[in-house]
Amino acid sequence: MLKRFNAKRNKLYKTNLSVKIMRKSATKKPIIGISTSLLMIDNGCFRGRERIIVGQDYVRSILFAGGTPIVLPILSDQEQIEQQMELIDGLLLSGGCDVHPHFYKEEPHPLLQDLCPQRDLHEIQLVQLAHQSRKPILGICRGAQLLNVAFGGTLYQDVSLHSNQVYQHIQQAQVHVAAHEIKILEHSILKKTMEVSHTTINSFHHQSVKKVAPGFRINAVAGDGIIEGIEKEDSSFIIGVQWHPELMADKQEETRKLFEGLVKASQ
């Protein structure tokens, strides 16, 4: 009698468990890993110590798009970087300092700004691992530049080296203000995602893509010829945008669609 009862209980338990597992996987929000910067504290008790930082706007944009954000500290051990990749469904490369020009075989130009080579190395490995495991990538500002360099492209170390006719790409207006126009190219993943051919975006970059990486194409361009976005041709979602959509996501519908696109591709 007891045996039969136990068997019945076990069966019920197993059924409940599988329902629970099914429910969990059906509603699981994609985990989006956000790359981070290091900040040296220059005053107070913790002066001289480093902190991991990432803009809360990236976190909020992923949350609004239906994803679960996690931050990825800069690591150097290959196996541990692989473990970071196993944890996430999609990768968001955040903005920050310049990519070291040695990664694209150039020497530092006088207009080059801050560097963080350990961050470059970490993110290049994350990009390679995400690509190998077919996980989507959205690169924002520095993230778009890093993506281009990781796949063999080069950068203008300062946009003034593109021409002396460039727009103001470090806007003086508030961060959410749409400052200059961009054209979004037909048949691009970006066009399919944002569903517009033109838009006006904010701009906070002093560098930009020079030679587009092999296998990539331009997906957005400003009127002065500065490349404002790239994407991997044979990917479902490996995109870099030169502006800061996370600072405008609550102002522009097409911008929200960019984050929704990343989360959807990560499902």
Ligand SMILES: [Mn+2]
């Ligand atoms: Mn710009």
